[in-house]
Amino acid sequence: MYIPKYFNVDDTEEVWKFVEQHAFGTVVTTVDGKPVATHVPLQVHREGEKVSITGHLAYGNRQWRTLESTDSVLVLFQGPHAYVSSSWYEKENVPTWNYQAVHVYGKARLLSEDELKRDLAGLLHKYEAHRESPVLWETLSPELVAKELKGIVGFTIHVTDVQAAYKLSQNRNERDYKAIIDKLEEEADDHSHQVAHVMKQRTEDMV
Numbered sequence: 001m002y003i004p005k006y007f008n009v010d011d012t013e014e015v016w017k018f019v020e021q022h023a024f025g026t027v028v029t030t031v032d033g034k035p036v037a038t039h040v041p042l043q044v045h046r047e048g049e050k051v052s053i054t055g056h057l058a059y060g061n062r063q064w065r066t067l068e069s070t071d072s073v074l075v076l077f078q079g080p081h082a083y084v085s086s087s088w089y090e091k092e093n094v095p096t097w098n099y100q101a102v103h104v105y106g107k108a109r110l111l112s113e114d115e116l117k118r119d120l121a122g123l124l125h126k127y128e129a130h131r132e133s134p135v136l137w138e139t140l141s142p143e144l145v146a147k148e149l150k151g152i153v154g155f156t157i158h159v160t161d162v163q164a165a166y167k168l169s170q171n172r173n174e175r176d177y178k179a180i181i182d183k184l185e186e187e188a189d190d191h192s193h194q195v196a197h198v199m200k201q202r203t204e205d206m207v
Contacts, residue, residue, distance in 0.1 A: 001103045001163045006171040009164035016051070018079065018164070019102055020044055025077045027055065029063060029070040029108075036063050042075065043123060051159040053104065054111070054119045056152045064153040067108040073157050075104040080194035084169065088183045089176050098168050098180075098195050105161040111154030117145075119154055168199050177203070 009015055019025075023044070028037045042055040053075060057064040067073065079100030086093040111119065121137035128134040137145075169180050177199070184196035 001101070001165060003163060003165045004171075007165045007167045009166050012162075015102055015162060015164045016044060016046065018100065019077050019104070022077050022079050022100075022102075025053075025055075025075050025104075027057075027063070028074040028076065029066040031063075031066045036066065038063050041123065043119065043126070053106070053157045053159060054154065056111075056116065056119070056154040059151050059153055064110070064155065067155050068110060070108065072105050072160070073108045075106075075157065077102040077104070080191045080198065082184055082187070082189070082192040082195040084180055085183070088179045090173070090179075096167075098199075100166045100168070100198065101164070103163040104157070104159055105163075106157040106159040108155050108157045111156055113149065115156070116149065116152070116154030166198075168195070168202065 023042050024039065025042045026037050026039050027042075028035055030036065038057055038061060040055045040057065042053050045052045045054065081097060081099035084096045084098050086095045117137070124135060124137050128136055169177050172180065181196045181199050184192040184199075187193070
């Protein structure tokens with residue numbers, strides 16, 4: 001990923017926190033030189049400096065057959081993004097786009113059935129445990145579990161490289177930066193509001 005120095009993020013903790021908050025990622029592999037991609041919920045597992053990402057694909061999705069044969073799997077994670085008008089700047093310039101993105105590279109392998117069960121249990125707990133009537137692994141009937149397991153294939157990706165870019169107008173002066181936040185908050189779409197919130201939060205964290 002092309003990352004100008006202003007926008008590079010090398011804080012490991014911050015990057016993985018971002019990934020966990022935006023864990024619906026895009027898994028990219030290749031088949032006969034052609035990229036193929038699937039959008040899936042993913043989980044991050046950290047043991048010291050070792051990091052892996054797990055998920056599952058539908059059995060009918062033939063991309064799972066490419067996971068182990070692809071030398072390096074790419075996983076994309078994206079946060080909020082928004083158009084930035086140069087009319088908001090103090091001096092003449094061109095418009096741009098603000099965004100947050102993380103690219104993760106690694107080597108994949110398929111999960112065993114037991115590994116897949118543990119991963120699914122963790123996924124359900126993450127998104128269901130706080131609910132009034134949670135649907136947890138232990139509450140599902142053995143018949144339903146057996147049926148559903150036949151329709152999916154689990155995988156894990158051993159992370160070998162991470163690239164992160166937060167393009168949030170860090171290269172603008174203080175006046176322009178504040179103006180961008182104010183104008184984004186006036187926009188009609190939620191993404192602009194989210195980008196404004198992230199930009200504002202980063203300035204507060206630096207105080």
